[in-house]
Amino acid sequence: MIKLNHGISGTCLVAMLLVVSACSGGSDTTHDTTTEASAVSIARTASLGVSCSGCHNDTGTTLAPLTGRNADTLITQLTTYRDQEDGTTVMHRLARGYTDEEIAAIATYLTNGEAD
Amino acid sequence: MRTSLNRRHILAGIGASSALGSIALPAIAQSKANLVIVGGGFGGATAARYLKRLAPNANVTLIESNSKFISCPFSNLVIASERTLNQQTFSYVNLVKAGITLVHEKATNIDGPSRTVTLTSGKTLTYDRLVLSPGVDFRWDTLEGYDEAAAQVMPHAWKAGPQTQMLRDQLRAMEDGGLVVMSVPPAPFRCPPGPYERASLIGHYLKTQKPKSKLLILDAKDKFSKMPLFQEAWAKHYPDHIEWRGAADDGTVTRVDATTKTLSTDFEDIKADVANVIPPQQAGLIARTSGVADGTGWCPVDAITFESTLRPNIHVIGDASIAAPMPKSAFSANLQAKVCAIQIAVLLAGDAPEATLLNNTCYSFTTPNEAVSIAGVYRNSDGAFASVLGAGGISPLAADDSIRTAEAAQAKDWFAAIIADTLG
Numbered sequence: 001m002i003k004l005n006h007g008i009s010g011t012c013l014v015a016m017l018l019v020v021s022a023c024s025g026g027s028d029t030t031h032d033t034t035t036e037a038s039a040v041s042i043a044r045t046a047s048l049g050v051s052c053s054g055c056h057n058d059t060g061t062t063l064a065p066l067t068g069r070n071a072d073t074l075i076t077q078l079t080t081y082r083d084q085e086d087g088t089t090v091m092h093r094l095a096r097g098y099t100d101e102e103i104a105a106i107a108t109y110l111t112n113g114e115a116d
Numbered sequence: 117m118r119t120s121l122n123r124r125h126i127l128a129g130i131g132a133s134s135a136l137g138s139i140a141l142p143a144i145a146q147s148k149a150n151l152v153i154v155g156g157g158f159g160g161a162t163a164a165r166y167l168k169r170l171a172p173n174a175n176v177t178l179i180e181s182n183s184k185f186i187s188c189p190f191s192n193l194v195i196a197s198e199r200t201l202n203q204q205t206f207s208y209v210n211l212v213k214a215g216i217t218l219v220h221e222k223a224t225n226i227d228g229p230s231r232t233v234t235l236t237s238g239k240t241l242t243y244d245r246l247v248l249s250p251g252v253d254f255r256w257d258t259l260e261g262y263d264e265a266a267a268q269v270m271p272h273a274w275k276a277g278p279q280t281q282m283l284r285d286q287l288r289a290m291e292d293g294g295l296v297v298m299s300v301p302p303a304p305f306r307c308p309p310g311p312y313e314r315a316s317l318i319g320h321y322l323k324t325q326k327p328k329s330k331l332l333i334l335d336a337k338d339k340f341s342k343m344p345l346f347q348e349a350w351a352k353h354y355p356d357h358i359e360w361r362g363a364a365d366d367g368t369v370t371r372v373d374a375t376t377k378t379l380s381t382d383f384e385d386i387k388a389d390v391a392n393v394i395p396p397q398q399a400g401l402i403a404r405t406s407g408v409a410d411g412t413g414w415c416p417v418d419a420i421t422f423e424s425t426l427r428p429n430i431h432v433i434g435d436a437s438i439a440a441p442m443p444k445s446a447f448s449a450n451l452q453a454k455v456c457a458i459q460i461a462v463l464l465a466g467d468a469p470e471a472t473l474l475n476n477t478c479y480s481f482t483t484p485n486e487a488v489s490i491a492g493v494y495r496n497s498d499g500a501f502a503s504v505l506g507a508g509g510i511s512p513l514a515a516d517d518s519i520r521t522a523e524a525a526q527a528k529d530w531f532a533a534i535i536a537d538t539l540g
Contacts, residue, residue: 042142043462047472050166050454053139053537054447055477060529062522066139088512088519090491090526094475097493097507102473112140 049109074107144461149244156180159249159434159449166457196317210540226406250400266374270391294389309341313480319354349482399436419496471497479527486520
């Protein structure tokens with residue numbers, strides 16, 4: 001059961017696994033097919049993910065912890081925030097600005113995926 | 117997405133060796149560049165920390181004249197006697213532990229062509245890239261009668277510290293039945309919802325401690341951040357204690373007289389018992405003397421790298437930069453610092469910076485136990501910042517008290533997190 005802020009129940013969640021390559025963000029020209037672009041990809045992943053620590057760390061009582069997260073769960077949670085049309089929390093309002101690709105990048109960053 | 121055992125081990129290893137709750141940042145650049153950061157607020161301190169992590173071999177120097185970090189966010193709670201200034205005060209020690217050279221001096225000059233910064237001691241530092249995060253200065257010349265001497269009588273309390281304490285003490289010393297007057301300048305200024313959070317908390321203080329007293333807000337604008345939420349809160353909690361007067365209702369203060377604590381509009385002179393004058397603002401002095409501020413008094417930047425469009429190799433972040441529609445908030449400064457640090461590391465590695473998304477979250481207390489919020493998401497492609505349509509916005513109106521108390525609890529978590537992210 002996934003619990004979002006203000007006690008929104010996880011029963012309405014649609015578990016979705018994301019195929020990152022099939023869901024590119026759309027706004028930017030992608031040029032991450034060559035190996036030398038990997039540093040740039042790491043930077044882009046980080047640049048999307050660093051916003052989270054502006055509110056979240058591991059000492060919060062109401063805001064979710066920053067570390068120790070699972071990427072698939074994070075993607076489901078963030079996508080759910082984005083897609084719940086009647087959601088009013090800060091996370092709902094923020095998530096609406098992100099594409100699937102950008103959400104996946106944030107999940108990768110928060111689960112240290114860029115360290116691979 | 118993969119969640120490998122290997123990744124878990126990486127996470128555990130990082131957790132053991134760095135601050136609680138920090139994410140493993142990749143070292144993007146191996147460069148031994150000289151990176152100088154001027155200004156140790158939410159922008160500059162964050163930039164220093166992230167640059168050291170992203171370019172661990174670089175020489176990272178932070179120039180900040182104050183020995184302690186005093187937070188503006190939450191300082192309105194101090195003014196309302198709900199919090200102490202001590203609780204707003206933090207050490208820079210973890211930056212030093214992270215390998216950052218901290219210089220407690222003022223930068224007096226930045227010379228772009230020779231890439232040098234001169235300090236008050238006369239010492240000069242050479243930089244490859246400079247991050248300028250000078251915050252705001254007041255335009256002492258634009259509000260007649262309001263200068264640094266007048267601010268000792270009618271505090272601005274718009275930079276946290278002794279001014280915060282002064283306004284708190286004046287409110288405490290005021291007799292019940294007194295009139296508190298706040299003057300709000302035209303935009304842009306640091307922390308757009310800040311005056312109205314302050315008004316709310318002063319309203320709470322008056323209602324509970326000095327119930328025959330009143331706060332009058334004289335505003336140079338007709339609209340303000342989170343306006344319907346604040347107006348709803350004032351009508352509910354402080355109908356007898358807060359009056360707001362906008363520009364269209366003769367709210368613009370054109371002159372003040374510190375000897376009599378009088379604030380004058382075009383048509384009226386109002387004598388205050390306590391006067392809080394928030395002056396018009398501009399980028400910090402060093403930005404203006406080093407040629408990175410334009411005619412507006414603020415600093416135009418490339419939206420992707422935050423590099424000055426007027427001076428190469430100088431990146432301007434935080435309140436001083438022109439990044440609208442991003443607001444001049446602590447959250448913006450902290451995030452701009454992180455994104456700027458990443459792009460500087462990319463540049464040092466010889467790669468091309470890419471556009472990304474930035475966002476902002478800002479909580480404001482309407483009572484000591486209730487808060488409202490605003491959020492926004494911003495694209496920085498196409499050379500400028502633009503709000504992502506359909507995202508962002510304010511807390512719901514006419515919401516249950518539980519929503520307001522939940523956001524107050526979130527605000528407290530936010531404060532702890534952003535302090536940790538900024539100072540380690």
